[in-house]
Amino acid sequence: MSKAYPRTFSHIGISVPNVEKAVKFYTEVLGWYEIMKPTEIIEDDSPIGEMCTDVFGAKWEKFKIAHLSTSDRIGVEIFEFKNQEDPKDNFEYWKTGVFHFCVQDPNLEELADAIVAAGGKKRMEKPRYYYPGEKPYRMIYMEDPFGNILEIYSHSYELTYGAGAY
Known part of the structure; x- marks a missing residue:
């Protein structure tokens, strides 16, 4: 077997209680591009309906989705599901799964x-420096208005960790 090569990151899906408000936040605050306006998808026998049934199982009924893109061409799918629920604790970082995304x-x-x-x-009082007094690389954990956890880095991932951040 040959060694795996690094794949590129295509997109991430984010669930929110209101897709229109989320598109407004992500485009106006984070500057992401709207590439498909909020659209309702209905459970039916269309190709998209069948594909969603493959993913969600039967009886998903409907949802709204919008497609955004970051400046470095990473896609962001924003979902609003019919029976959306806010978690009691949206920061269960110790559980398997994605617990945040990061912007720079x-x-x-x-x-x-x-x-x-x-x-x-803010989930932190103030930004933290990775190399205090040496380099300006810093980070902070935040929540978007919908409770999704996001982190902000001041510098690229490669610069931050390439120098041995810890």
């Missing part, structure tokens, strides 16, 4: 303030 902005503090102004919140 050299103006980390300004973006954190914009997220708070738009209804999100």
